[in-house]
Amino acid sequence: MYSKGLKPVSIATVVVVAIWLAMVFFYAPLDADQGFVQKIFYVHVPLAIVALCGFVAGGIFGLLHLRSRDRSYDMKSYVAIHMSIIFGCVVLITGAIWAKAAWGHWWVWDEPVLVSFLVVFLLYCVYYPLRFSIEDPDRQARYSSVFAIAAGAFVPINFAAVRMAESFTHPRVLSQTGGSMPGEMRLTFFVGILAVTLLFVTLWKFEMTSKNASMQLKRLRRRLEATA
Amino acid sequence: MIRTAAAILRKDLAIELRTKESVPAMTLFTVVVFVLFHFGLDRDSLDGELASGVLWVTLLLAAVIGVSRLFATEREQGGLDGLLLAPVDRTALWLAKATALFLYLTVLELVAVPAFAVLMLGPDLLPALPVLIPVLLLANVGLAAIGALVSALAVETRARELIVPLLLLPLVVPLLIASASVTEPVLRGSQQAEDLGRWLGLLSLYDVVFVLIAIAVFDFLLDD
Amino acid sequence: MPALPLDEAGKYVAGAYVTLFSFVVLYLSIMASKVARIERELTDLADLSERDKAPGETPDETRDGEPVG
Numbered sequence: 001m002y003s004k005g006l007k008p009v010s011i012a013t014v015v016v017v018a019i020w021l022a023m024v025f026f027y028a029p030l031d032a033d034q035g036f037v038q039k040i041f042y043v044h045v046p047l048a049i050v051a052l053c054g055f056v057a058g059g060i061f062g063l064l065h066l067r068s069r070d071r072s073y074d075m076k077s078y079v080a081i082h083m084s085i086i087f088g089c090v091v092l093i094t095g096a097i098w099a100k101a102a103w104g105h106w107w108v109w110d111e112p113v114l115v116s117f118l119v120v121f122l123l124y125c126v127y128y129p130l131r132f133s134i135e136d137p138d139r140q141a142r143y144s145s146v147f148a149i150a151a152g153a154f155v156p157i158n159f160a161a162v163r164m165a166e167s168f169t170h171p172r173v174l175s176q177t178g179g180s181m182p183g184e185m186r187l188t189f190f191v192g193i194l195a196v197t198l199l200f201v202t203l204w205k206f207e208m209t210s211k212n213a214s215m216q217l218k219r220l221r222r223r224l225e226a227t228a
Numbered sequence: 229m230i231r232t233a234a235a236i237l238r239k240d241l242a243i244e245l246r247t248k249e250s251v252p253a254m255t256l257f258t259v260v261v262f263v264l265f266h267f268g269l270d271r272d273s274l275d276g277e278l279a280s281g282v283l284w285v286t287l288l289l290a291a292v293i294g295v296s297r298l299f300a301t302e303r304e305q306g307g308l309d310g311l312l313l314a315p316v317d318r319t320a321l322w323l324a325k326a327t328a329l330f331l332y333l334t335v336l337e338l339v340a341v342p343a344f345a346v347l348m349l350g351p352d353l354l355p356a357l358p359v360l361i362p363v364l365l366l367a368n369v370g371l372a373a374i375g376a377l378v379s380a381l382a383v384e385t386r387a388r389e390l391i392v393p394l395l396l397l398p399l400v401v402p403l404l405i406a407s408a409s410v411t412e413p414v415l416r417g418s419q420q421a422e423d424l425g426r427w428l429g430l431l432s433l434y435d436v437v438f439v440l441i442a443i444a445v446f447d448f449l450l451d452d
Numbered sequence: 453m454p455a456l457p458l459d460e461a462g463k464y465v466a467g468a469y470v471t472l473f474s475f476v477v478l479y480l481s482i483m484a485s486k487v488a489r490i491e492r493e494l495t496d497l498a499d500l501s502e503r504d505k506a507p508g509e510t511p512d513e514t515r516d517g518e519p520v521g
Binding site: 021035036037039040043044047086089090093094097098100101199203206207210213214217220221224225227 | 457458461462464465467468469471472475476479483486487489490493494496497500501504
Binding site: 066119120122123125126129130133134139142143145146147149150151153154157158160161162164165 | 382387391395398405426433437438441445448
């Protein structure tokens with residue numbers, strides 16, 4: 001029953017998101033370097049962090065599926081990855097907007113986190129063709145879980161590698177905002193992470209509920225059509 | 229388990245020696261791509277990061293060909309069911325395929341790297357070899373481990389030729405970053421390798437992680 | 453690059469937050485069509501289950517008089 005807890009989580013999401021947005025625009029101080037444009041940071045970075053955690057969660061669900069042979073874990077894995085890809089689109093778009101506003105280009109290669117994220121995103125885009133080109137449902141679930149585990153392990157390694165590469169040639173621009181953030185900014189940032197995490201969980205539960213409802217409907221239809 | 233893997237490996241190598249399907253194709257492809265780069269970049273000789281990039285990207289693309297062909301004999305002649313029915317550890321199959329791929333890549337590089345030096349490389353190759361050889365071998369381990377896993381993942385899908393490059397290439401990005409970064413200074417004439425320890429460390433970490441993952445999950449693939 | 457003036461910067465910041473909002477709303481509209489389909493199917497199945505029982509019979513029995521089970 002995935003709808004259990006959906007209502008409280010969604011209410012919590014609404015509340016925290018409202019607080020978060022209020023804090024971004026009314027509480028957090030203006031950045032000295034980038035001015036008002038820096039506000040994009042509060043939406044772009046939490047989304048990125050939550051999306052990456054979503055990918056790793058997909059890998060963990062995949063592992064649980066393989067160990068228990070319980071197909072519901074595979075569904076949880078799929079939905080987590082699906083949500084993270086959607087969040088990932090927003091990460092890349094907001095990242096491009098921020099890059100254009102702050103540095104004049106729609107894409108910058110010397111931001112290692114953005115580049116790592118692009119590679120991870122491209123990898124996970126292959127999840128769909130892989131999953132849907134396998135017809136047997138049991139095999140589809142197993143192979144998807146294998147992919148989720150391998151790709152989930154890939155995420156931290158990829159970030160380490162790209163960070164290493166870039167730190168040798170370009171100074172890390174984001175570290176300026178990351179390192180010496182005043183307290184109000186830091187607090188707003190953490191509230192943002194909480195808000196986006198709640199949003200992810202709400203949408204994940206919503207999607208799981210809908211998928212489960214469809215599956216139960218199929219089950220019911222099969223039964224009714226058999227006895228017709 | 230090792231004996232099973234060795235037996236499968238012997239069979240694969242025998243087939244490859246007889247039919248010569250994978251390695252010559254990979255090698256020819258690599259040389260052709262070098263020529264393409266000559267025309268595409270409009271350069272007679274490369275050094276430094278350009279040389280490193282062209283060499284590594286070409287090797288990766290050739291590896292894609294090898295990975296796609298890795299389970300070809302089993303697919304086409306149905307040997308897969310026989311292997312799976314036998315009471316052996318699936319991991320032996322992965323080990324055999326990964327080792328085969330490692331050998332194919334090494335043989336490929338024995339030809340491709342000198343070819344690269346002759347066709348495209350400006351500075352001398354010989355002083356670069358002490359750094360280049362370990363990097364190539366470490367990279368081959370990672371490519372072999374991941375390649376065998378990806379090949380098995382794709383063996384049952386309908387869109388195999390599309391899935392293999394799309395899966396393999398993003399996964400090997402860290403490997404590419406490390407290998408190219410190490411190779412770049414040594415292909416610039418008599419320059420010393422920079423941060424060799426760190427990059428080789430990253431490569432080794434990558435290899436270890438993906439070998440472990442491949443061993444852990446391979447059993448769940450290739451069920452009938 | 454020096455910081456953009458507030459009126460220009462506002463457009464970019466608005467663009468970023470509007471992107472997030474648009475994706476959430478887009479997702480909601482996709483879910484809305486899914487819920488609509490679920491409603492349609494449920495109605496279908498309810499009709500199907502009622503049609504199986506010929507008029508006048510108790511809801512627990514099929515046309516053959518055997519218990520539904």
